[in-house]
Amino acid sequence: MAMDLYAQMMNLPVGYIVLDTQFNIIYMNDYFRQSKSAYRANNFMAKKCYNICNGGFRCHECIVEKTMKSLSSERASRRVVQPDGCTFNTEVITLPFFDSKHRLQSVMEIVIDKTEEEEFQSSLEKTYLLLIGSITKLLEKKDxxxxxxxxxxxxxxxxxxxxxxxxxxxxxxxxxxxxxxxxxxxxxxxxxxxxxxxxxxxxxxxxxxxxxxxxxxxxxxxxxxxxxxxxxxxxxxxxxxxxxxxxxxxxxxxxxxxxxxxxxxxxxxxxxxxxxxxxxxxxxxxxxxxxxxxxxxxxxxxxxxxxxxxxxxxxxxxx
Ligand SMILES: [Fe+2]
Incomplete structure (x- = not known):
């Protein structure tokens, strides 16, 4: 089911990555890959997120870890400093996904560049409404x-x-x-x-x-x-x-x-x-x-x- 959703969201104008319960990156869409605030590395897949963006240390107040504990959607602001020194303020929203036995399967991390606050507000709403539309379609298919x-x-x-x-x-x-x-x-x-x-x-x-x-x-x-x-x-x-x-x-x-x-x-x-x-x-x-x-x-x-x-x-x- 989760793979269905990743595919449905493929063309949304929003960047996201999907992590398994061991913090390994298992999916990343093109929008995120091409965004200015994306992780800078040649090969991400199957690598732990904190090895790429935080020098191998788990991030302070990691939102993915928080999601794994609460088993619900979380939201946080995150500052990304790229190797060239450029800084981006991002808003991160997570969505947990469960397998058929209701065990946590993966966590989707939606990353929105909020450097321009106003742009962010309207894009967040639009993209989130699109996301809700995708989730609704998925639910209709499921039930x-x-x-x-x-x-x-x-x-x-x-x-x-x-x-x-x-x-x-x-x-x-x-x-x-x-x-x-x-x-x-x-x-x-x-x-x-x-x-x-x-x-x-x-x-x-x-x-x-x-x-x-x-x-x-x-x-x-x-x-x-x-x-x-x-x-x-x-x-x-x-x-x-x-x-x-x-x-x-x-x-x-x-x-x-x-x-x-x-x-x-x-x-x-x-x-x-x-x-x-x-x-x-x-x-x-x-x-x-x-x-x-x-x-x-x-x-x-x-x-x-x-x-x-x-x-x-x-x-x-x-x-
Ligand atoms: Fe109900």
Whole structure:
């Protein structure tokens, strides 16, 4: 899977290298190779990064090492001094990749030259959005259900946003969050995502990590913090029995509670690997029954009203 992603990102205007868990360089794209801040050496492959850029000593506060410990995306500033004395300020973002047994397989290090601060801000956002696009495509390939599901949740969330009179900017926010709400599943093994039967407790614990993983990816985009929060909290329940944090009521962002209702409605009305699609009336009755425990009362009421009055029509039912 990781090699798929490296290939997909090949043409992105962003430099990156990929390291194995022993700090050996196993991939480097042309953009990085040709950039001014690239490591200067004739042959990098299979060499340890710190042998090339730090005289054989592990870097102080090494971001790759930090990623290996936290198993999540990290971000840091790094100053590169080339042998000719030229200095470049770079921003480094890492992404961990896991094998099918959820063991760390490699770490991607995206290196952005931020010598020109303004150029950096816009290029970081653009490239990161492109990167998110690539990750989304990869997730769609990995899990077809998630692709349909994300489109449906976006569709339902828009009606809710209109019902609650959201501004254009807030509508945009919830649409992006709804489209990307399960992006963290890119880090979940196929054996769990595609499993036809019930998940074991351990497997469910792994699946429960996807909101946080998704939020980590999205939060690296400037101005996307609210969107990251919607993704982070979309499996919380108002009575505090949700995950990952067990937040209650008002502590859960309103937009995350909207995505939660849209998410559950679509999960019920579409076929899953472990069961067929449920009846729409039944799905609405479940939303109503769980208002005040799983769902926010106002949002659940609004959603039921919109479906019962055929404003919301589940047009993407997969059988
Ligand atoms: Fe989810």
């Amino acid at each position: 077809k259900y998630t692709a349909y599901h994300s489109a449906n949740v976006k569709h339902y969330s828009l009606y809710l946003a209109k019902y609650f009179n959201f501004s254009e900017a807030d509508q945009k926010k919830i649409l992006i969050a709804a489209s990307l709400h399960d992006i963290g599943k890119v880090a979940i093994p196929d054996s769990i995502l595609q499993k036809p039967g019930n998940l074991t407790d351990d497997e469910f614990e792994v699946l429960k990590k996807h909101p946080v993983r998704g939020a980590e990816i999205i939060s690296k985009v400037k101005h996307f913090n609210d969107i990251a929060d919607i993704i982070r909290y979309h499996h919380e329940k108002v009575d505090g029995t949700g995950y990952p944090y067990g937040l209650k009521g008002e502590d859960i962002p309103f937009m995350a509670k909207m995505v939660a209702v849209a998410d559950s409605f679509d999960a019920m009305t579409t076929s899953r690997v472990y069961r067929g699609a449920l009846d729409i009336n039944y799905a609405v009755s479940e939303i109503k029954r769980n208002a005040g425990t799983q769902f926010d009362k106002d949002i659940a009421g609004a959603f039921a009203y919109l479906v019962e009055n055929e404003v919301i029509q589940p047009i993407y039912i997969q059988n």
